[in-house]
Amino acid sequence: MQDTPSVIEINNLHKSYGELEVLKGVDINAHRGDVVSLIGSSGSGKSTLLRCANLLEDSQQGDILFKGEPVLWKGNAHHRRPADAKQVLRIRTNLSMVFQQFNLWSHMSILQNVMEAPVTVLGRPRDEVEEAARGYLQKVGIGDKCDVYPAQLSGGQQQRAAIARALCMEPEALLFDEPTSALDPELEQEVVRVIKDLASEGRTMLIVTHDMKLAHDVSDHVVFLHQGLIEEQGPPDTLFGSPKSERLRGFLSATHAA
Numbered sequence: 001m002q003d004t005p006s007v008i009e010i011n012n013l014h015k016s017y018g019e020l021e022v023l024k025g026v027d028i029n030a031h032r033g034d035v036v037s038l039i040g041s042s043g044s045g046k047s048t049l050l051r052c053a054n055l056l057e058d059s060q061q062g063d064i065l066f067k068g069e070p071v072l073w074k075g076n077a078h079h080r081r082p083a084d085a086k087q088v089l090r091i092r093t094n095l096s097m098v099f100q101q102f103n104l105w106s107h108m109s110i111l112q113n114v115m116e117a118p119v120t121v122l123g124r125p126r127d128e129v130e131e132a133a134r135g136y137l138q139k140v141g142i143g144d145k146c147d148v149y150p151a152q153l154s155g156g157q158q159q160r161a162a163i164a165r166a167l168c169m170e171p172e173a174l175l176f177d178e179p180t181s182a183l184d185p186e187l188e189q190e191v192v193r194v195i196k197d198l199a200s201e202g203r204t205m206l207i208v209t210h211d212m213k214l215a216h217d218v219s220d221h222v223v224f225l226h227q228g229l230i231e232e233q234g235p236p237d238t239l240f241g242s243p244k245s246e247r248l249r250g251f252l253s254a255t256h257a258a
């Protein structure tokens with residue numbers, strides 16, 4: 001997929017929280033249609049990297065480019081943040097994030113949840129958005145849940161509603177932060193099925209996950225992070241089948257994936 005345009009490109013990213021250096025020079029390149037999974041031990045910096053990609057976190061050093069357009073920064077070497085609010089909004093609406101805890105609004109129906117941002121943030125016509133929202137809810141298998149509230153859904157259904165909400169922004173890429181970790185195994189499978197469908201449609205996705213089966217089954221490329229650096233990366237069959245790094249072997253055997 002190297003001849004397709006780069007959607008998310010991150011070069012030499014450094015991110016610290018005070019004295020704690022969490023990302024120590026990380027490169028990620030997701031081309032159009034690529035599914036890239038980020039794996040690694042707890043605290044290795046996976047979620048931080050995802051939040052940096054979506055400009056939810058400031059950083060110290062490195063480049064972040066969206067479809068070839070570099071993020072503009074202000075600040076200094078100790079702390080910098082995006083300089084252009086319009087650019088941030090444009091990038092965020094094109095990189096829809098699906099959070100671990102769903103973050104659905106409890107006082108809105110599922111349909112309203114899915115429609116809210118396209119109508120209020122993008123200013124798209126309500127009728128058009130409603131039709132699209134119903135279609136996305138259908139696509140993730142909960143088309144019959146439009147009028148109920150989040151508390152009336154199972155965890156797997158809530159996560160699928162959160163995916164429909166992200167899709168309704170019609171983003172260039174989807175960023176998933178542990179999409180299955182809050183779910184029981186059987187509910188997890190509902191979400192895995194939806195992510196596999198999206199992958200087979202050629203959606204660009206960055207997925208932070210502890211689920212090695214998910215990473216193996218949906219990814220074009222898997223990145224193993226260790227203490228803020230990429231320890232090893234490659235196609236899933238190579239990475240899981242014949243890991244070179246001792247640390248990756250240890251990690252995989254600890255997660256029963258080896």
Ligand SMILES: Nc1ncnc2c1ncn2[C@@H]1O[C@H](COP(=O)(O)OP(=O)(O)OP(=O)(O)O)[C@@H](O)[C@H]1O
Nearest residue numbers: 017020022040041042043044045046047048049208
């Ligand atoms: N807002 C914050 N302030 C200070 N430290 C933070 C903050 N967010 C994360 N950290 C620290 O940064 C490090 C990396 O955290 P991060 O959440 O990116 O790891 P992770 O690989 O996603 O872990 P997990 O698999 O447990 O979710 C951890 O040591 C964490 O404690």
